[in-house]
Amino acid sequence: MAETPLKPVLQKPPGFRDPNFPAAQSGFRLPPRRPLLPPSFHQREGSRFSRACCCSLCIFLSVLILLVVAGCMVFYILFDPKFPVFHVQSIRLSQFNVTKKPDGTYLDAVTKTRLEVKNPILKMTYYYGDTEFDVSFGEGGDETAAGTTAVTGFTMVKQSTTCLKVETKASNMLVADDVGNRLQTGHRIKMLPVNVEARTKIGLGVAGLKIGKMAVAVKCDGITVKHLDGGDMPRCVINMLKW
Template identity: 65%
Template sequence: MSAPPVKPVLQKPPGYKDPNAPAGARGFRPPPRKPVLPPFFHPKKRKTNYGRACCCCFCVFFLIFLLLILISAAAFYLWFDPKLPGFHVQSFRISHFNVTKRPDGTYLDAKTTTRLEVKNPNGKMTYYYRNTEVDVTVGEGGYETELGTTTVPEFTMQEKNTRSLRVETKVSNKLVVDEVGNKLKTRYRSKTLPVNVEARTKVGVGVAGLKIGMVGVTVKCDGMSKKKLDGGDMPKCVINMLKW
């Protein structure tokens, strides 16, 4: 008697689970492992740039601060309408002027009286002046000669106020070059002698009872002639701020 034919072994389909297999062994597969990449494929961690952030914050705050200053300055200007003080030479008189030639040189004796008119055109601001040094010179070019310096005590200019400052100077036995002495004497007699007055001081501003800083100011009254001054001409002086 011949043996029965052998049945072929059936292959299990993919994903087949044996119901008779233990529970722990049913279809257990270890989790897939991530492929190991070379170091240069690893993503780099971004570093926080604190310096750049601080710089940006500083720029923003600075712009805001600058904007506030500009707005405050505009509001101040519109409300107070500030104007610079005005200086004029009200009068100038030479009470004594003598050029003497001696064997040892030429000497000058002179006395002058100058009146400076100071105006405060502001209606809401007060000006505070420190001690003011005033120089008086005559002549121009190569023969300009000093006629003395005096100091005017500090004073205050209220709103819409005008004040006259009396300035007296003198020189005695001042040695000058012979040629300069001759020119001064000739132009003094013809009343064409150029006169220059320069004042140096410091000015502070008072607003709503508060004093704001002191600024150096130089006032120059140049190019005046004695003839024009005697005729009542009141030339306006030039004010240079922040100069001392």
């Protein structure tokens, strides 16, 4: 009886694993997979971080504002700061001529003004920069320029008074005929409104320290020679941070 021919043995491909062979007995294990997080989870983490940053910033700003307010209160209690006080002592028109010529009406005027400046603070010093003065005649938005001049900077110690002399000049200035008539009439009856405006910078000295200068505008409007002759000393208006 002839022998049955043997079947050829099949070669197992590389990496072949017998499904009947227990995986626990194999020396090779697949690495564990990292769980995939849904996109909403990452968004929640980012929103939490943003909220934490906003809360920290709000707390910091609140503390900073409280410190600034407390510092201002302490400063006010200790030094009792006040604005300087400006009064007009006198105004003299040493020259005032309105001349009518064939080609128009002309104004020549020399104005001498004395201003009294007071520092009412007991514990602070004022430092003034160079001050520019403008003088004009008239009121109600219909003013006529009467010259500009400048005064060099000065210092006012605690509770002191300073007198400033301001002289301006208008020479051969062309004005409208009706304006010339109004100016001449006002000057004759001593009711010509005179306006003085000063622009300067003021700094403070506290306990030996100088605080930076601040822009200041001082306005003395509608002053007449007749009122000054009656003994009045009109008080000027101070506008801080406004030119």
